[in-house]
Amino acid sequence: MDIRPIRADEVPVLIDDLWLPFADEMRGIDERDSLAEEVDVRTEAIDYRRAQLDDEDVQTFVAVEDGVLAGYTTVTYSEGPSVFARGPRAKIKDLYVAPENRGAGFGTELLERAHEWGRERDCESAALTVHARNETARQCYEAMDYETRYVKMDRPL
Template identity: 40%
Template sequence: MKVRELRRDDVRPLVEDLWLPFAREMESVAPRNRLAEDVDLVAAGINYREDRLDDPDAATWVAVDDGELVGHAAASVESSAPVFAAGDRLHLGELYVCEPYRGEGVADELLDRVVAAAAERECDRVTLNVDRGNDRAHAFYEKSGFEPRRTRMALSLSNR
């Protein structure tokens, strides 16, 4: 298995085989992750991913086993306001591994690549969000050295 940066010819397989299954799993974790019903999910996903390929502050890595995409991680640089002493951070927005490859170290390799990219970009830290109830993700990130630093709170306006 090899981890490498996403290439343009990977975009459709990424969207179809990894990103949409990831999104569907996240939908079951939290209702706010519900997928849109009025868009072509594949076409919208391809457009989104191609735009990210052109964004110098965004990066996506894929885990490839025997030519098949089996996992991915996507992150973006987030800058701190200039009044703070804190430097930039690389925010990990997505980390997903296909079910048959879970527990095989693929997520560790993807996360290692994200951490290396943060260092290459001279970021101070790597950040991420994990939904409540996603116990497996919480355990993985804590085992990898992440610590809770903040609590993100949300108010749903659709229920008001």
């Protein structure tokens, strides 16, 4: 397994083989996570990911096994508001491992690399959001010493 930053030529593969299946799994957990039907989601996702390649405060890492993208995570640098006594955070935006690679440590290795990236930028903590019904992901994060500090609530209007 190799964990490394994504290359520009891999962005379409990331979208097709990992991000779209991830989005489909999230829709299965909560219909409110369904992708829009009125836009070309694939093209917009590729454009969005390519734009991130030039942003030094965003990094997408991929797990590669036998030349194939097996999983990915995206991490961003986030300054703490000046009114709080806390430093910058590494925010984990996505983490996904293809089903056939789960249980082999890919998710853990991707998160560890994201943590390392944050430490390199003097972040004092890592933060992420996970769906309340995503028990598998929650167990993974808790095993890596993430703790619930806030509960996000919403409702339809």
